[in-house]
Amino acid sequence: MKKKFTVIFSLALIGASCFMISDIHADQVAFDAPRTLEEKEWSAYAESEVKDYLTASYNDVFKTFGLEIDEYSYYERAKFIDSLDEKDRGNLGGIVSYTLAESKILKVGDTRPGFFIKPGKEDEILVVFKSKNGDNHLCIFGKDLETGNWKLTDNKVEEGKVQEKVELKSLKQFTVEKLNAK
Secondary structure, eight states, X not given: OOOOOOOOHHHHHHHHHHSSGGGSOGGGSOXXXXXXXXXXXXXXXXXXXXXXXXXXXXXXXXXXXXXXXXXXXXXXXXXHHHHOOHHHHHHHHHHHHIIIIITTSSOXXXXXXXXXXXXXXXXXXXXXXXXXXXXXXXXXXXEOTTTOOEEEEEEEEEOOOOOOOOOOOOHHHHHHHHHHHO
């Protein structure tokens, strides 16, 4: 039987609202539905810059805790939703949301959490992120094999590197630079 694993609908809301909010200006967010070619190209550029930023963040977290990032599979929150059964979606979603948001582990200005699973250990999910001050966070959620319930089994925080703010070009600046390069 194929095991299903997870992360949550409610985390989509948390992650979307917590990715370096204080470090990205309002004119630097991607378009919901890019209409023009310039908007599509700028959105691709912005997504690439954010992906590079998050990759550097996650690599620093893994290095800090002596873990090999290559031994884990990375999942975006939204991709988990489709693979979840109803029980995991509710149970894990509630536990992770409460643990990260309600208990103030994850704060505004922190990076978007990344979700990692080690192949063969689908009963454990690592949730990693970096605080605005550079602290690295590793939250480990485990599944009780008898009850099927998820819970926070470990929460580690270590000093890490403060990353520079993400400075995206405005759409206008991006378009002008692209035209000048031709």
